[in-house]
């Protein structure tokens with residue numbers, strides 16, 4: 416990504432949302448951008464694993480885990496599968512694990528925090544539904560831009 420979220424905001428603030436959630440960065444890519452795919456789930460990561468095992472085609476998976484820090488929705492195996500399948504990034508309104516290994520992966524990763532406790536694997540949740548957190552809505556096909564300042568989302572590709 417060769418534009419900053421601050422520059423995007425200054426130029427297109429009227430048509431983008433800036434996410435207020437204070438995420439931590441875990442992957443090796445500090446900056447990333449791409450079209451959005453979504454999962455909504457609660458302490459169950461089977462759908463996250465399933466979606467990240469499909470071709471990412473440069474997309475960013477936005478996972479609304481309801482802000483729960485009780486279980487990890489992604490670890491190094493699932494994140495490695497995301498890299499292998501061409502995903503650009505994963506934004507998780509929830510927790511990750513295997514933090515030391517995530518650091519080495521060529522993937523943008525944002526999450527609220529970490530927890531070694533694994534998630535359920537039942538597949539409860541929804542794929543490709545609109546999700547919202549931190550005052551920003553993420554719809555499948557919208558564009559997300561993430562850097563050190565935060566995350567912004569727009570209905571169309573801006574840069």
Ligand SMILES: O=C([O-])CC(=O)C(=O)O
Pocket residue numbers: 460487488489490491492493494512513533534
């Ligand atoms: O399997 C899980 O629940 C998550 C995990 O640890 C991994 O992706 O390596």
